[in-house]
Amino acid sequence: MTNEEQALTTTSQLHDFSANVKQGLLRGRKYIQLIDQLVDTDDYETLLDAATQLTVMDVNSEYVQFPHQYQPRDYYLLFMGRLLEMHDNKSLVVQLNQRTGELSASLSPILGQAKFLFDLERSENGGAFFVETITKQKLCYINLERRMLRFNNRALINLFVIELAQNQDVAAETLEQAVYPLIAFTHYLKQDFGFSVDFGILDAANGTDYYLEQDGLQLTVIDRLFVKTAETDYMLVNLVNRVGAKLQLEHNISLELGVAPGSGDSQHWSFRVDDDREAVSLFDLLIRYPLIQTWYLNNREALEVKSDPLIFAN
Amino acid sequence: MTNIVDQDDHKSASSVIDEQISLKITYLQKLQQAVADHDDRQVFALLDNQRYTSAVLHRENQENNISVVNLVDNLSDELSNFLSENLIKYLGKAYPFFYYEEFQHGHFKIYFGNWWDRREFGELDVLNIRFVFDQTEYQKLTDSFELAKENKRYNSGKIEAVSKENDYLQGLIDNQKEREAQKAQLQDQLKEVTSRSGMPWESGKQKEARQDLIDQLSTLEDQDQQARDALKTIKDNESRVLALSKENTILSYEQKSILDTFGSFADFEAANRNLYADYLDTLSNEKQVADRD
Numbered sequence: 001m002t003n004e005e006q007a008l009t010t011t012s013q014l015h016d017f018s019a020n021v022k023q024g025l026l027r028g029r030k031y032i033q034l035i036d037q038l039v040d041t042d043d044y045e046t047l048l049d050a051a052t053q054l055t056v057m058d059v060n061s062e063y064v065q066f067p068h069q070y071q072p073r074d075y076y077l078l079f080m081g082r083l084l085e086m087h088d089n090k091s092l093v094v095q096l097n098q099r100t101g102e103l104s105a106s107l108s109p110i111l112g113q114a115k116f117l118f119d120l121e122r123s124e125n126g127g128a129f130f131v132e133t134i135t136k137q138k139l140c141y142i143n144l145e146r147r148m149l150r151f152n153n154r155a156l157i158n159l160f161v162i163e164l165a166q167n168q169d170v171a172a173e174t175l176e177q178a179v180y181p182l183i184a185f186t187h188y189l190k191q192d193f194g195f196s197v198d199f200g201i202l203d204a205a206n207g208t209d210y211y212l213e214q215d216g217l218q219l220t221v222i223d224r225l226f227v228k229t230a231e232t233d234y235m236l237v238n239l240v241n242r243v244g245a246k247l248q249l250e251h252n253i254s255l256e257l258g259v260a261p262g263s264g265d266s267q268h269w270s271f272r273v274d275d276d277r278e279a280v281s282l283f284d285l286l287i288r289y290p291l292i293q294t295w296y297l298n299n300r301e302a303l304e305v306k307s308d309p310l311i312f313a314n
Numbered sequence: 315m316t317n318i319v320d321q322d323d324h325k326s327a328s329s330v331i332d333e334q335i336s337l338k339i340t341y342l343q344k345l346q347q348a349v350a351d352h353d354d355r356q357v358f359a360l361l362d363n364q365r366y367t368s369a370v371l372h373r374e375n376q377e378n379n380i381s382v383v384n385l386v387d388n389l390s391d392e393l394s395n396f397l398s399e400n401l402i403k404y405l406g407k408a409y410p411f412f413y414y415e416e417f418q419h420g421h422f423k424i425y426f427g428n429w430w431d432r433r434e435f436g437e438l439d440v441l442n443i444r445f446v447f448d449q450t451e452y453q454k455l456t457d458s459f460e461l462a463k464e465n466k467r468y469n470s471g472k473i474e475a476v477s478k479e480n481d482y483l484q485g486l487i488d489n490q491k492e493r494e495a496q497k498a499q500l501q502d503q504l505k506e507v508t509s510r511s512g513m514p515w516e517s518g519k520q521k522e523a524r525q526d527l528i529d530q531l532s533t534l535e536d537q538d539q540q541a542r543d544a545l546k547t548i549k550d551n552e553s554r555v556l557a558l559s560k561e562n563t564i565l566s567y568e569q570k571s572i573l574d575t576f577g578s579f580a581d582f583e584a585a586n587r588n589l590y591a592d593y594l595d596t597l598s599n600e601k602q603v604a605d606r607d
Contacts, residue, residue: 219431220556223556235429237430238429238430
């Protein structure tokens with residue numbers, strides 16, 4: 001090899017090197033741009049764009065490594081916090097653990113009682129689960145690219161009804177306030193970005209069917225509620241147009257459990273909650289009324305409300 | 315054989331027929347008009363004049379004219395359907411806790427209450443304006459009113475007995491360990507008694523002691539067997555208690571409905587007896603008011 005040839009090789013190697021470093025730096029610049037965008041923008045789409053890119057971005061390259069950076073999971077929390085903040089809701093408190101550099105979030109009404117973060121879904125579907133860290137309950141699944149969110153009813157009940165209401169004796173109003181930011185966040189996703197959302201048992205709209213996992217409910221399960229109502233001022237009445245029962249509560253609130261019309265022999269059962277302001281959900285009733293709560297938990301196998309089966313398979 | 319017809323008889327026969335047909339025609343015309351006017355009171359009066367005169371007009375018993383009352387027998391389902399509309403409207407106010415289902419043209423089932431698993435309580439006999447209560451169900455209600463006087467509920471005794479049995483069975487399950495220990499102890503004692511070759515004069519006592527130990531062991535083994543079956547029995551008993559409690563709940567709602575509307579069971583029964591007269595009185599009062607307007 002001549003000296004000339006050698007010089008040429010060195011030059012091209014240096015060029016390659018510089019190009020690689022440049023690329024790594026560009027990626028880094030892009031990264032900080034996206035972070036600024038996530039933190040500063042006042043535009044919804046720009047915010048979602050930054051979050052979507054950051055959650056799947058690997059900023060490190062072979063030539064340029066960044067020792068200090070957030071985890072992809074953290075951007076979900078930051079996105080959630082920012083979206084709420086843009087709507088003047090500050091009830092999601094995002095904290096940085098100084099030692100580990102990890103982010104976590106709390107809901108201000110139950111600040112010390114539960115801690116949340118996102119867990120990435122490792123399959124090719126992507127997305128992440130919003131998880132309570134102490135009880136490991138996956139409360140909902142979010143996918144920014146596919147613009148969808150699904151609540152997990154079983155986990156909502158495990159955390160809020162069993163752990164917080166029953167075991168920790170947290171008051172009903174506190175818990176209703178605690179889930180409010182989750183509902184608001186989901187609502188904004190739908191309103192601002194057109195997300196497809198399933199509020200699950202948090203849905204307060206009147207016509208909502210909360211379908212049971214099991215078909216063909218044993219009527220003795222309803223008998224058990226009926227017998228319990230005898231000790232209260234509430235009466236469990238027969239549904240007029242379909243098989244099922246309705247519990248009439250105060251303030252014109254009612255809870256129905258009946259066979260969904262047109263479900264034929266397979267008998268799909270569903271709960272419905274009706275109130276004048278469309279402000280009460282099945283979740284609220286489970287939290288507020290010991291009668292309903294005890295009955296639901298005692299007969300949970302039969303009464304468990306279904307969540308999106310593609311995401312929350314048992 | 316020749317036909318011999320008595321001319322006079324013939325004449326009188328034709329006049330009888332004429333008279334009878336006129337009667338029938340008049341009757342049918344009246345009924346037709348009453349139906350056209352939806353004058354239900356008049357329809358009822360025509361269908362059972364005897365009862366109407368005595369119960370509503372409080373006049374001497376007047377026998378129903380047999381020559382006309384059967385004329386519309388084959389229309390009874392239609393008439394019942396026709397008359398049910400106003401009657402059920404009236405009953406809706408007088409007996410707000412009864413609900414009706416026309417399970418067959420002109421035939422109505424009575425349901426007591428609108429609560430969960432309400433009872434089918436018999437049938438409404440529209441043409442006779444009366445309830446035909448299911449006797450078994452009615453008896454339960456009567457009994458539960460009687461028991462209420464002693465502050466008791468219909469199935470409370472049974473529920474208590476079944477619950478007690480469950481407590482006992484649960485106890486058997488819970489005491490499994492202690493029984494094992496007891497059995498081991500008894501078996502040791504038994505071995506000892508058997509191995510001890512006592513003096514001849516002791517053998518009677520020894521036999522007795524041995525038998526006693528065997529009896530105790532077999533009692534414990536019986537309990538073991540019961541404990542093995544207990545889980546299923548407890549489950550069965552729980553469903554029995556549920557069914558009994560449900561019946562109690564239904565009966566208490568029924569009692570409350572009657573008390574809220576009539577004040578007492580006796581007043582409810584009296585109202586049932588007077589239903590025919592009360593309903594038709596209401597109809598004629600309504601008619602008078604309407605005529606005056």
